[in-house]
Amino acid sequence: MVDGFNVVVSAGNLRSDDERAVHFAHRWTPEGVAVEADFTGAHLLHLAAAGCVLNDLYREAAGMGIALDGVRVTAAGGFDTDNWTSTGITYSVALDSTATPADLERLLETVDEVAEIPKAIRAGARVTRTEP
Template identity: 65%
Template sequence: MEHFAVVVGAGSFRSDDGDAIRFPHRWTSEGVTVEADFTGAHLFHLAAAGCVLNDVYREAGGLGIRIDGVRVSAEGGFDTQTWISSGITYRVELSSPASGDELAMLLDRVDDVAEIPRAIRAGTTVRRS
């Protein structure tokens, strides 16, 4: 089982690594940074991490919670013979003046509504047309 890890950051958690890729972001003026290799396995995990980061900002805005920074790390394994995933584990770090209870509620909400993790959990088909 080979492991594949990615990190996305925004605000005070943007990466200063010169190899990090920078993208514009609708919720942050400085954009986001992405630390990931360009392989299918990394991109799979990046989709989940990026969605969680976006949804932290979206849901926080709706709840009136100020977010100064977000870092989402996602990783998981693949059997490189079959390319069956062992699943994705993600971790969120937040910088915010909000209380621990408010941030816990925010992260629970994000875990419930984040579209890409929900789609991956539900399973889907992929077909070439």
């Protein structure tokens, strides 16, 4: 088994300034997001989960009236190298906000429930190859 495959997505005042980070425009933040990830299938899977969580934090925060000054989401997990299946994904979130700890916890709980990519992974989404 291989563990790790860490990825980080960040925005606002928690946005990475690492020279290896790739920067993308982002509808929720004027300066965009920074992505720190290697380009492997495992990293991309974890990046999908982390990126979705970051997006949903901004979306749900706006709906709750919570201002976010910065967001940093780190995701990682392992793969069983005998059959290259995921052993699971973990993610952590750092937030910079003047909101109360209770409001931020409510935001984190909401996002954990509604984030589309983690939801699809948890449900075991079907992936099918088709002809072009």
